[in-house]
Amino acid sequence: MSLLTIGSVAYDSIKTPFGSADKALGGSASYFSLSASYFSRPSIVAVVGEDFKPEDEKILAEKNIDLTGLQKTAGKTFAWGGQYSFDMNSRTTLFTELGVFENFKPELTEDHKKSEYIFLGNIHPSLQLEVLSQITSPKLVGLDTMNFWIEKALDDLKKVLAQIDILIINDSEARELSKEHNLIKAAKIILGMMKTGFGRGVPSATEGTPPPTLIIKRGEYGLLMFNGESIFNLPGYPLEDVADPTGAGDSFAGGFMGYLAKTDDISQASLKQACVAGSVMASFCVENLTTVRLQNLRDEDIQKRMENFKHLTHFELN
Amino acid sequence: MSLLTIGSVAYDSIKTPFGSADKALGGSASYFSLSASYFSRPSIVAVVGEDFKPEDEKILAEKNIDLTGLQKTAGKTFAWGGQYSFDMNSRTTLFTELGVFENFKPELTEDHKKSEYIFLGNIHPSLQLEVLSQITSPKLVGLDTMNFWIEKALDDLKKVLAQIDILIINDSEARELSKEHNLIKAAKIILGMMKTGFGRGVPSATEGTPPPTLIIKRGEYGLLMFNGESIFNLPGYPLEDVADPTGAGDSFAGGFMGYLAKTDDISQASLKQACVAGSVMASFCVENLTTVRLQNLRDEDIQKRMENFKHLTHFELN
Numbered sequence: 001m002s003l004l005t006i007g008s009v010a011y012d013s014i015k016t017p018f019g020s021a022d023k024a025l026g027g028s029a030s031y032f033s034l035s036a037s038y039f040s041r042p043s044i045v046a047v048v049g050e051d052f053k054p055e056d057e058k059i060l061a062e063k064n065i066d067l068t069g070l071q072k073t074a075g076k077t078f079a080w081g082g083q084y085s086f087d088m089n090s091r092t093t094l095f096t097e098l099g100v101f102e103n104f105k106p107e108l109t110e111d112h113k114k115s116e117y118i119f120l121g122n123i124h125p126s127l128q129l130e131v132l133s134q135i136t137s138p139k140l141v142g143l144d145t146m147n148f149w150i151e152k153a154l155d156d157l158k159k160v161l162a163q164i165d166i167l168i169i170n171d172s173e174a175r176e177l178s179k180e181h182n183l184i185k186a187a188k189i190i191l192g193m194m195k196t197g198f199g200r201g202v203p204s205a206t207e208g209t210p211p212p213t214l215i216i217k218r219g220e221y222g223l224l225m226f227n228g229e230s231i232f233n234l235p236g237y238p239l240e241d242v243a244d245p246t247g248a249g250d251s252f253a254g255g256f257m258g259y260l261a262k263t264d265d266i267s268q269a270s271l272k273q274a275c276v277a278g279s280v281m282a283s284f285c286v287e288n289l290t291t292v293r294l295q296n297l298r299d300e301d302i303q304k305r306m307e308n309f310k311h312l313t314h315f316e317l318n
Numbered sequence: 319m320s321l322l323t324i325g326s327v328a329y330d331s332i333k334t335p336f337g338s339a340d341k342a343l344g345g346s347a348s349y350f351s352l353s354a355s356y357f358s359r360p361s362i363v364a365v366v367g368e369d370f371k372p373e374d375e376k377i378l379a380e381k382n383i384d385l386t387g388l389q390k391t392a393g394k395t396f397a398w399g400g401q402y403s404f405d406m407n408s409r410t411t412l413f414t415e416l417g418v419f420e421n422f423k424p425e426l427t428e429d430h431k432k433s434e435y436i437f438l439g440n441i442h443p444s445l446q447l448e449v450l451s452q453i454t455s456p457k458l459v460g461l462d463t464m465n466f467w468i469e470k471a472l473d474d475l476k477k478v479l480a481q482i483d484i485l486i487i488n489d490s491e492a493r494e495l496s497k498e499h500n501l502i503k504a505a506k507i508i509l510g511m512m513k514t515g516f517g518r519g520v521p522s523a524t525e526g527t528p529p530p531t532l533i534i535k536r537g538e539y540g541l542l543m544f545n546g547e548s549i550f551n552l553p554g555y556p557l558e559d560v561a562d563p564t565g566a567g568d569s570f571a572g573g574f575m576g577y578l579a580k581t582d583d584i585s586q587a588s589l590k591q592a593c594v595a596g597s598v599m600a601s602f603c604v605e606n607l608t609t610v611r612l613q614n615l616r617d618e619d620i621q622k623r624m625e626n627f628k629h630l631t632h633f634e635l636n
Contacts, residue, residue, distance in 0.1 A: 221539040235551040272633035315590035
């Protein structure tokens with residue numbers, strides 16, 4: 001099934017205690033689409049400047065990512081610089097240069113308007129709304145956002161939330177959005193803001209409509225997925241070394257949405273599998289700097305980690 | 319099978335943002351044995367003072383806990399006071415009065431020396447060694463410790479570690495003991511300090527000897543269990559309200575060891591089930607102040623939460 005994402009294609013400059021990268025391909029749409037490309041063919045809607053290098057476009061094109069929605073305009077590509085602390089749990093933004101992203105007005109092609117699986121990356125909620133309004137018959141819409149928009153554009157954000165099916169945010173964002181510390185209570189409040197509200201029930205394999213689902217990411221601790229009365233926990237994949245956490249969340253979203261678009265199955269069983277697929281992609285992402293690890297994965301390596309998640313979490317009761 | 323624990327029976331004074339308790343039955347051996355009593359018959363080795371009230375003894379006796387090892391001596395029962403922050407994640411110790419616990423010299427009865435399942439609660443490692451030396455043929459020995467002993471009595475602690483099968487500590491203790499931040503690396507280092515060392519393999523159902531196993535507790539995020547090359551993750555049970563986190567770790571240990579003593583099965587499958595049993599008991603413990611919730615549970619409520627853990631964690635891959 002068709003999968004469309006809107007987000008940033010950027011140049012990231014990253015410093016970690018163990019290595020650094022200068023002006024490397026980054027941005028939410030890059031991580032998302034590289035990750036999703038292992039499951040289906042994602043289309044990017046994004047903008048880059050005149051400085052965007054052919055070799056970086058090639059990285060995306062070689063993974064069969066549809067770049068017809070990648071606008072090129074006068075100016076510089078969105079650039080971000082960040083530095084990680086020794087334990088990789090906190091990072092400082094060194095600079096943010098919006099460049100051509102500042103005046104980005106997403107215009108979808110006729111083909112892209114017909115997309116069925118949509119992921120609205122972390123941009124201004126009014127832009128997310130604008131994109132969504134151009135989609136003619138979405139089957140499932142996922143959304144990312146951040147504290148900045150919760151604080152600065154809550155009204156617009158609530159309008160988007162009322163139109164989407166799957167929200168993927170982290171625990172601090174969930175707490176801020178719901179004004180509730182306990183994540184189970186927070187989830188109920190947030191699901192109440194979404195398309196069909198809380199308590200509509202868990203999607204079944206036979207049900208055709210998308211479930212209102214909230215996924216709360218908890219960094220190294222993994223995630224909680226809430227829908228209906230169900231809670232599903234998936235831990236983080238155990239890694240001895242993390243080289244660069246940048247893009248882990250976008251890689252999760254890419255694996256998650258890519259898996260759903262591939263299977264075209266939005267049952268509860270499939271949503272859980274999509275969580276596993278997303279977590280596996282995030283675990284690969286952080287093993288090397290920037291998008292390097294996402295560029296050359298083998299399907300059997302992905303499958304192996306998905307199986308490993310079973311060993312990590314499953315038990316039998318007598 | 320026989321199950322013996324050594325630890326504290328204490329009077330706890332607890333303040334939380336939502337309620338408080340004054341001189342209520344507490345201490346590691348109380349929480350451990352109340353929790354374990356739902357699976358097998360635990361024996362306590364501990365000391366109390368002249369102020370220990372018959373009604374508190376009755377709470378333990380009514381759960382069929384063996385109190386023949388509960389010494390009563392001149393002086394006051396160990397007393398502890400603590401206060402929790404609003405989000406229940408941090409607590410301040412208001413006072414610690416060791417009382418009769420200060421000169422506690424555990425002497426086991428002939429019956430207790432023959433115990434098969436042993437849990438050495440969080441006391442000075444030299445006392446843990448002294449108890450262990452009296453046990454004639456232990457089948458499985460579990461141990462708790464804390465940062466204080468890692469800092470103040472590391473040599474003695476290492477001597478105990480070399481003689482035990484299962485270590486149950488939290489993440490900050492694991493990091494301090496191993497001097498390693500990454501928990502997977504930390505686990506390898508710690509397993510190397512234990513009885514049979516790292517890499518002896520995962521216990522199988524047919525194997526009769528106890529596995530060297532490390533359980534790292536991560537508060538609301540649950541636990542990681544390490545042995546051989548295996549890692550098992552169990553999340554915390556999702557609760558909307560936590561009344562009092564006191565004793566959660568001891569309740570986990572009680573449920574874990576109680577389950578193993580009941581089944582007398584130390585296979586990997588059984589260890590995982592014991593983790594689930596322990597986590598269920600911890601989840602009940604924190605739902606009310608002090609030991610109140612542990613005093614009156616129904617077996618079917620325990621069974622139900624064990625089943626719920628499956629819904630929370632299991633998925634099927636295509």
